[in-house]
Amino acid sequence: MRNDPAVKLIDSKGLRVDGRRLDELRPIKMEVGILDKANGSAYIEHGKNKILAAVYGPREAHPKHIALADRAVVRCRYHMAPFSVDERKSPAPSRRELELSKVIRESLEPAIMSEYFPRATIDIFIEVLQADAGTRCAGITAASLALADAGIPMRELVAACAAGKIEGKVILDLSDIEDKKGEADLPVALLPKSNVISLIQMDGSLSDEEFRQALDLSTDACRKIYEMQREALKLKYHIVRDGTEDKEEMAEVKA
Numbered sequence: 588m589r590n591d592p593a594v595k596l597i598d599s600k601g602l603r604v605d606g607r608r609l610d611e612l613r614p615i616k617m618e619v620g621i622l623d624k625a626n627g628s629a630y631i632e633h634g635k636n637k638i639l640a641a642v643y644g645p646r647e648a649h650p651k652h653i654a655l656a657d658r659a660v661v662r663c664r665y666h667m668a669p670f671s672v673d674e675r676k677s678p679a680p681s682r683r684e685l686e687l688s689k690v691i692r693e694s695l696e697p698a699i700m701s702e703y704f705p706r707a708t709i710d711i712f713i714e715v716l717q718a719d720a721g722t723r724c725a726g727i728t729a730a731s732l733a734l735a736d737a738g739i740p741m742r743e744l745v746a747a748c749a750a751g752k753i754e755g756k757v758i759l760d761l762s763d764i765e766d767k768k769g770e771a772d773l774p775v776a777l778l779p780k781s782n783v784i785s786l787i788q789m790d791g792s793l794s795d796e797e798f799r800q801a802l803d804l805s806t807d808a809c810r811k812i813y814e815m816q817r818e819a820l821k822l823k824y825h826i827v828r829d830g831t832e833d834k835e836e837m838a839e840v841k842a
């Protein structure tokens with residue numbers, strides 16, 4: 588229930604349930620190229636969220652009638668594993684997963700140079716292994732890395748992070764309890780170089796001023812996440828060049 592007075596989300600020191608400041612991101616780790624069979628892949632831990640993204644393509648469109656003459660068709664499936672939340676979730680696609688698959692695809696499409704691959708498809712799979720709010724954003728961040736890992740030409744990477752409001756205060760990067768008990772959630776995806784917002788949704792309500800604050804917080808966070816994405820990509824090629832698999836070093840790409 589939103590805005591539940593029985594639950595204290597900010598303590599007397601101004602810290603949140605998990606000890607973060609109002610404008611602090613959760614710890615983030617990213618790893619690129621972790622699946623052998625997919626053309627591109629990435630894994631992200633964003634707070635307690637654990638998400639895998641895999642990309643196939645560009646490959647010949649199948650069934651053929653979905654092919655477009657002037658560009659590749661981008662398809663996306665966002666799926667939450669039955670064990671990703673406290674109560675076992677049905678493995679069948681829910682309305683929420685269908686909506687998220689659509690908005691995630693739309694947030695990535697402006698970055699993909701699909702015009703280079705007419706009559707082809709690019710398939711993006713996002714598997715949420717563990718969920719703790721902000722999975723659409725972490726999924727976008729990971730999928731963008733998986734697309735780059737697949738060698739798909741991109742205008743730039745897409746980074747995403749939510750902001751919101753709890754107990755009357757605008758905060759960055761809501762955890763599950765903050766999402767459930769708070770007053771607003773504003774997921775944002777950003778193409779940081781061109782400054783294009785490719786996803787913005789709002790659940791709950793914010794005043795004009797709060798909306799501006801939340802948007803500033805989330806776009807600043809997207810820029811930080813973008814730097815982490817660049818490091819994660821560089822690390823993969825650094826490791827390939829060295830011929831070493833230094834897991835310790837991979838784990839260092841974090842906030």
Ligand code: ADP
Nearest residue numbers: 672673674676718719720721722723724763766
């Ligand atoms: P996002 O994960 O992008 O924030 P929502 O706002 O829809 O998307 O969901 C917030 C959180 O609620 C999820 O990350 C997850 O922790 C939890 N959640 C979503 N769907 C379910 C479900 N079917 N069962 C239990 N928890 C869920």
